[in-house]
Amino acid sequence: xxxxxxxxxxxxxxxxxxxxxxxxxxxxxxxxxxxxxxxxxxxxxxxxxxxxxxxxxxxxxxxxxxxxxxxxxxxxxxxxxxxxxxxxxxxxxxxxxxxxxxxxxxxxxxxxxxxxxxxxxxxxxxxxxxxxxxxxxxxxxxxxxxxxxxxxxxxxxxxxxxxxxxxxxxxxxxxxxxxxxxxxxxxxxxxxxxxxxxxxxxxxxxxxxxxxxxxxxxxxxxxxxxxxxxxxxxxxxxxxxxxxxxxxxxxxxxxxxxxxxxxxxxxxxxxxxxxxxxxxxxxxxxxxxxxxxxxxxxxxxxxxxxxxxxxxxxxxxxxxxxxxxxxxxxxxxxxxxxxxxxxxxxxxxxxxxxxxxxxxxxxxxxxxxxxxxxxxxxxxxxxxxxxxxxxxxxxxxxxxxxxxxxxxxxxxxxxxxxxxxxxxxxxxxxxxxxxxxxxxxxxxxxxxxxxxxxxxxxxxxxxxxxxxxxxxxxxxxxxxxxxxxxxxxxxxxxxxxxxxxxxxxxxxxxxxxxxxxxxxxxxxxxxxxxxxxxxxxxxxxxxxxxxxxxxxxxxxxxxxxxxxxxxxxxxxxxxxxxxxxxxxxxxxxxxxxxxxxxxxxxxxx
Numbered sequence: 104x105x106x107x108x109x110x111x112x113x114x115x116x117x118x119x120x121x122x123x124x125x126x127x128x129x130x131x132x133x134x135x136x137x138x139x140x141x142x143x144x145x146x147x148x149x150x151x152x153x154x155x156x157x158x159x160x161x162x163x164x165x166x167x168x169x170x171x172x173x174x175x176x177x178x179x180x181x182x183x184x185x186x187x188x189x190x191x192x193x194x195x196x197x198x199x200x201x202x203x204x205x206x207x208x209x210x211x212x213x214x215x216x217x218x219x220x221x222x223x224x225x226x227x228x229x230x231x232x233x234x235x236x237x238x239x240x241x242x243x244x245x246x247x248x249x250x251x252x253x254x255x256x257x258x259x260x261x262x263x264x265x266x267x268x269x270x271x272x273x274x275x276x277x278x279x280x281x282x283x284x285x286x287x288x289x290x291x292x293x294x295x296x297x298x299x300x301x302x303x304x305x306x307x308x309x310x311x312x313x314x315x316x317x318x319x320x321x322x323x324x325x326x327x328x329x330x331x332x333x334x335x336x337x338x339x340x341x342x343x344x345x346x347x348x349x350x351x352x353x354x355x356x357x358x359x360x361x362x363x364x365x366x367x368x369x370x371x372x373x374x375x376x377x378x379x380x381x382x383x384x385x386x387x388x389x390x391x392x393x394x395x396x397x398x399x400x401x402x403x404x405x406x407x408x409x410x411x412x413x414x415x416x417x418x419x420x421x422x423x424x425x426x427x428x429x430x431x432x433x434x435x436x437x438x439x440x441x442x443x444x445x446x447x448x449x450x451x452x453x454x455x456x457x458x459x460x461x462x463x464x465x466x467x468x469x470x471x472x473x474x475x476x477x478x479x480x481x482x483x484x485x486x487x488x489x490x491x492x493x494x495x496x497x498x499x500x501x502x503x504x505x506x507x508x509x510x511x512x513x514x515x516x517x518x519x520x521x522x523x524x525x526x527x528x529x530x531x532x533x534x535x536x537x538x539x540x541x542x543x544x545x546x547x548x549x550x551x552x553x554x555x556x557x558x559x560x561x562x563x564x565x566x567x568x569x570x571x572x573x574x575x576x577x578x579x580x581x582x583x584x585x586x587x588x589x590x591x592x593x594x595x596x597x598x599x600x601x602x603x604x605x606x607x608x609x610x611x612x613x614x615x616x617x618x619x620x621x622x623x624x625x626x627x628x629x630x631x632x633x634x635x636x637x638x639x640x641x642x643x644x645x646x647x648x649x650x651x652x653x654x655x656x657x658x659x660x661x662x663x664x665x666x667x668x669x670x671x672x673x674x675x676x677x678x679x680x681x682x683x684x685x686x687x688x689x690x691x692x693x694x695x696x697x698x699x700x701x702x703x704x705x706x707x708x
Contacts, residue, residue: 129170129223134163136188138244139180146299146306149274153243154181154234161304162246164266165190169227169252175220177212184278185211185627188220189235190248191363192347192559194527198222199478199583200616202526205236206472207586207602210624210631212236219619227252228347229321229365231268238277238596241327245270249321250347256434257343257352261319261369268304269322269360269384269402271297271329281596287459293392294593297329300386300402308404309414310382317371319343324360327592329386330520330562332423333358335406336415337380340368342431346558348529349434355426359387361522363560363590376408381417390520390591429535431556439555440531440572446510447501449601450542451563453517457653462598463589469598470588471497471649473635476624478584481607482614483632484642488607493642495635497650499601503575505609511571511587514542515563521594524560525573525603527585531555534570535563543568560590575605583610598651 136156143153143160156162167173179186189203201222202208212218233245247266273280273295280295302308312318320340324331334357341352344367358366386400394400405414449465456462462469473480473495481488494500503509511530515521533555534543555572563569584607588600616631624631633639636648 129172130168131172131174132165132167133174133176134165135176135178136163137178137180138186140182141243143243145301145304146272148299151274152276154186154239155243156246160243162244164246165232165248167224167248167250169250170223170225171250172221172223177218177220179212179214179216179218182214184239185213185236186234186239186244187211187218187236188232188244189526190220190222190230190232191524192228192230192365192529193222193224193248194226195222195583196225197613199527199585199610200614200620202585203232203235204526204586206476208476208478208584209620210476210627210629212623213626216623216626217619218623219617221617224250226250226347227255228344228349229323229367230347231323231325231363231365233325238281238327238592240325241271241273241592242277245325247321247323256349257319257369261317263316264319264321265310266321266323267302267310267382269324269326269331269333270301270304271326271386272299272301273327274298277592281593284593285460285596290455290459290461291392292453292461292463292597294328294390294591296391296393296395296398297327297386298398300329300331300384300400302382302384302402302404306402307414308382309407310404311410312372312406312408314372314376314408315374317369320368320370322358322360322366322368324362324364326362328362329390330359330361330522331384331386332425333360333382333384335370335380335382336417337378338370338372338406340370342426342428343367343369345428345431345556346529346560348557350431350556351434353426353431357423357425359423359425359428359562361520361560361562361590362592363522363524364558364562370406372406372408377412379408379412379414380406381415382406383417385423387520428558429532429556432552432554433557436554437531437557439533439551439553440508440574442508443510443572444507445503445575446512448512448514448543450514451516451521451599453597455655456651457655460597460652462651463594464598465499465601468497468499469651470499470600470602471495471598471651473498474637474647474649475630475633475635477602477604477635479616479624479631480634481584481604481610482616483639484607484634485611486608487642488604488611490643491604492645493634494602494604495645495648497598497648498635500604501601502604502607505575505606507575509573509575509603512543512545512568513563513571514568515566518565520565521563521599522560522590523563523569523587524590525571525585525587527583527603527605528573529557529559530561530571530573531557532561532569533572534568535561536567536569538564538567540564540567543570
């Protein structure tokens with residue numbers, strides 16, 4: 104072969120030129136974050152300790168362009184808690200150790216410690232970042248992450264871009280709330296109910312707009328628990344992105360965002376400034392076991408055309424009728440992944456263990472943090488890293504091969520709604536059942552779309568099912584460690600998490616852990632070698648591993664726990680008046696809620 108014949112052709116040269124242009128345009132964006140406590144009162148009802156950054160709250164927005172390298176230097180000045188940062192929805196191609204999930208890809212950042220996140224973002228869209236440590240982010244450590252795209256397909260269709268965050272808000276801090284939630288005194292697993300809802304971390308938000316213009320709203324639900332319905336009175340929306348995936352424009356009057364979901368919508372204003380219009384976010388109260396007296400589930404803002412005109416009260420709705428995101432079609436036209444290489448089923452339920460608390464399970468396993476973060480187990484276990492056993496029973500690990508098409512069939516055996524999030528990927532939503540549909544039977548294929556909606560967080564309806572597919576690959580390195588979990592923070596704490604280990608022996612060839620990451624582990628006394636138990640000799644010896652509590656004693660049922668708890672309370676307190684997560688006294692409604700959950704789970708007396 105001549106030297107000439109081996110030269111790249113015109114198309115290859117064009118591709119190389121484009122790559123060089125991108126490299127020239129790419130920048131390094133650096134953020135120095137000092138994480139510490141402040142006092143804030145965003146709903147105007149209660150001053151409380153709040154986690155801020157650099158003496159500010161709301162915390163700063165991270166902004167980058169496609170192709171940029173992002174460096175986030177974190178100092179933990181909290182004084183009483185460890186921390187971390189997870190960049191939600193970012194694939195971390197080749198940098199799985201920058202994902203920020205404590206126990207999976209890193210050790211926590213110790214008190215007084217520093218830690219550098221360093222990664223390149225190759226994906227445009229609407230994201231957010233938050234702590235991924237000890238249920239911490241609802242105390243304030245969460246904010247927007249926006250990746251701008253000069254080639255956004257809709258760049259000629261709007262005049263201005265705005266970020267709109269939704270969230271729930273608690274007056275109590277997370278450590279005591281979590282302790283009470285995971286307690287024998289809460290055997291039904293009733294989640295703490297938020298005290299209020301926020302919009303851009305405030306209430307009564309005013310957004311100045313001009314007539315006859317189109318605005319791109321990047322909407323992010325940063326909640327710990329509550330999904331929200333969102334609508335703009337007197338205006339319609341065109342959905343053009345979900346979770347970083349551009350979609351064909353779809354008209355919507357109302358959208359529904361679970362915790363962690365994002366939408367980009369185009370809103371065109373009216374041609375005159377004759378009135379102002381309410382923007383309404385409304386927490387989905389179906390999620391709450393009991394609705395506390397006096398709870399306002401709504402947060403209201405306004406599109407302000409004219410500051411001199413009144414800010415109208417929103418109209419009262421008879422029912423919610425949100426847009427169905429399952430119907431969205433990605434702009435890139437990615438066809439259904441129809442040849443599945445690796446399919447597994449996750450059967451989800453809630454149940455009690457021997458300590459009396461209520462836990463969440465995939466396939467009868469509740470997640471417990473391993474002694475060695477799963478990434479370090481993968482890096483230090485040689486060929487044995489391909490065996491899921493060494494990651495520990497309670498990490499619920501699945502080892503995936505490079506380039507496999509993976510299918511997750513998730514069956515919910517719970518009467519609640521659950522938003523499930525996959526780190527490191529978005530997935531095709533191939534099937535999503537109605538509520539009460541039961542277990543997926545594998546034959547309901549008539550409604551599978553040819554080009555499925557993709558996103559990284561999906562709603563699973565009560566006692567329903569979903570089928571998700573993704574390919575275990577990425578442009579740089581195919582080997583990574585990811586979590587798959589419910590994004591209700593209470594359920595993360597109760598164990599509703601699984602671990603995806605992609606091509607771990609390939610990972611050993613490509614990834615180097617930075618010294619400051621290893622130092623964080625050393626400072627906390629966390630081992631960085633061996634299996635989930637920290638054993639480095641016999642990797643199949645899991646003696647000493649972190650495990651869940653034992654099952655309930657034989658013959659003792661969750662209903663028995665409920666009866667025992669309330670009989671003890673009655674004996675000690677008579678007519679008990681106990682604050683139950685701000686929901687009022689423990690009374691018949693709480694008992695009924697517990698009995699309902701147990702009955703629906705099929706537990707006998």
